[in-house]
Amino acid sequence: MRPEDVPLLFQELAREFADVTDMSVAATGSLARGEHRTGPTGDIVSNLDLIHVVADGPGGADVPEVRAVLGRKMRRISDAFRIETTSVIAMLPAFRLAGHAHYRISMRPEWFCDGLGLGPEAFDHPSHDEDDPRAALAWMMQPVPYYLAKATVLEPTTNLAKARRAAMRLADRFDLEDMREGLDDLPGSLRTLIAKHDITPLESTARFLAAPTHPAIAQLVRDAVFVEGMGLPSADSMVVLRPSVPS
Known part of the structure; x- marks a missing residue:
């Protein structure tokens, strides 16, 4: 994907999630911040990182079903724009508690869909002297x-x-x-x-x-980071898709 295609990518994401009512979706990471890396050919080599906030508790999210929905939607995006995508599912209580988490601070300040009604105030970053x-x-x-x-x-x-x-x-x-x-x-x-x-x-x-x-510190720390910030271990939270190999 070329850098000039980034606005088209975000427009397509908004269309892809327009009918979603049970989650709120936004971008985070280098693409969201406009700091993506490019390779020798000028193509973007950074991943597209998305946060999918879902409800918790009685009647809340069925995580396996959410993963299936994301797999279908992000497969189309990944193939259309030839970009690796990483979707991270965050349970709403964990998302609310993780105001200072790095992924929260680097989120793009707009929702592709806001089925949970979190509103623009969800992107307000707490000041470092707030509370403790x-x-x-x-x-x-x-x-x-x-x-x-x-x-x-x-x-x-x-x-x-x-x-x-x-x-x-x-x-x-x-x-x-x-x-x-x-x-x-x-x-x-x-x-x-x-x-x-x-x-x-x-x-x-x-x-x-x-x-x-x-020897296992990378996985131990990774899982702890995901539980802290997302409320789920990484194996349940992450859906990673690479562009399909042309037939």
Whole structure:
């Protein structure tokens, strides 16, 4: 897909989900932020990342059925625009609690459909001093151990760079000079930050710091991140589709 096709992609997504009444759908990630990567040919190589918020509780979402619906709809999008798509299902209670989560902060401020009636205020980002600033710090450090853990099994250079960028965002947001100076030892910097500010870390951060070299740490942290932010483990939450191979 070419960069000039991005507006057409978003228009098609709005049409594809126009008849959906039991979820709210928006884009997140690099395409949503206008920071997508392109390859040597000029084609976009970033994925399309979507958040699908569904209701929880009695009469709420049937996750397997939601996954089936997303598979059908996103197959058409993936094939039409020749782009890999990642759909992430988020249960509404978890979505509401995860205001400082990275995926929330990077969401495109519009719904392709808003069947849950969440409205534009769902895109309001909480300020870091709202309620307990330590909770905001705990959420906003989450991407650092996530990318560090991911780097143990996949694309170490890329994921370590993402971890450092996440650490710099955290340092800039909260004016954390120790974090800026500790990019070469991010696990140590996280431990110092937690102790210095008396932070109760999220489970994903605590798991990573307890065993950063554990062979299974990437999957353990990944699942914890998804449960924290989406209310579902990654295997239930994610629907990943690549363009069909032409026959």
